[in-house]
Amino acid sequence: MTGTIKIQLVDDHPLVRDGLRARLEAMPQFQVVAEAGGAAEALEQAAQIEIDLVLMDINMRDTNGIEATAQFRAAFPRIAVLILSMHDKLEYVSQAIRAGARGYVLKDAPGKDIVVAIETVMSGGIYYSAALARQLAQPQLPDMQLTTREQEVLRHLARGESNKQIARALDLSVRTVETHRLNIKRKLGIEGQAELIRFAVQNG
Numbered sequence: 001m002t003g004t005i006k007i008q009l010v011d012d013h014p015l016v017r018d019g020l021r022a023r024l025e026a027m028p029q030f031q032v033v034a035e036a037g038g039a040a041e042a043l044e045q046a047a048q049i050e051i052d053l054v055l056m057d058i059n060m061r062d063t064n065g066i067e068a069t070a071q072f073r074a075a076f077p078r079i080a081v082l083i084l085s086m087h088d089k090l091e092y093v094s095q096a097i098r099a100g101a102r103g104y105v106l107k108d109a110p111g112k113d114i115v116v117a118i119e120t121v122m123s124g125g126i127y128y129s130a131a132l133a134r135q136l137a138q139p140q141l142p143d144m145q146l147t148t149r150e151q152e153v154l155r156h157l158a159r160g161e162s163n164k165q166i167a168r169a170l171d172l173s174v175r176t177v178e179t180h181r182l183n184i185k186r187k188l189g190i191e192g193q194a195e196l197i198r199f200a201v202q203n204g
Contacts (some may be wrong), residue, residue: 005122006050006137010042010068011057011084017108019053020084022110030118039062046076053118056101058085058092064195066092066099067122073100080121084114089189093132103127146187153180157200 009017017035021171026150036042058065069081083096083104093104100123106129156166163177190196
């Protein structure tokens with residue numbers, strides 16, 4: 001790709017954005033044209049400023065980066081989104097790619113990775129940090145997959161049912177349902193209840 005690549009930084013930590021800006025603007029082919037602390041602000045900026053690529057964090061105070069990526073792809077399909085995150089769970093990676101991200105870089109990766117990732121994405125490719133690429137190349141362990149019972153629990157969660165309602169429907173104890181919920185979160189790399197429910201609605 002020829003010409004300057006116009007970049008937007010989306011991260012709710014100003015210090016992180018400052019560091020990224022300094023690193024990127026040391027390269028003549030990059031220009032940081034916008035910064036945002038959340039998805040809503042980022043989308044507003046994208047409607048007003050010419051942007052080629054968004055460097056998107058996942059954990060933000062309003063909409064998470066994966067949902068924001070989907071919103072960007074729907075509203076601005078020309079803009080490439082590259083996830084820059086501390087999370088190395090493959091489930092986050094797959095969710096991000098399904099949402100339309102063109103790559104996934106870990107925040108603790110070498111600085112040159114961001115440069116290579118941006119250039120790869122802007123040339124039409126897809127980029128993963130080396131640590132993620134190695135994981136993706138390996139067969140997934142059986143315990144990373146949800147069991148049939150866990151999938152059933154997930155479907156009931158998607159309907160908004162409580163543990164007690166799920167236990168009644170599946171003829172289980174409430175404690176067993178709670179255990180299934182914990183196992184689902186562990187396997188999917190999900191931490192909070194709200195995130196679990198959101199995943200259930202989207203995928204259950």
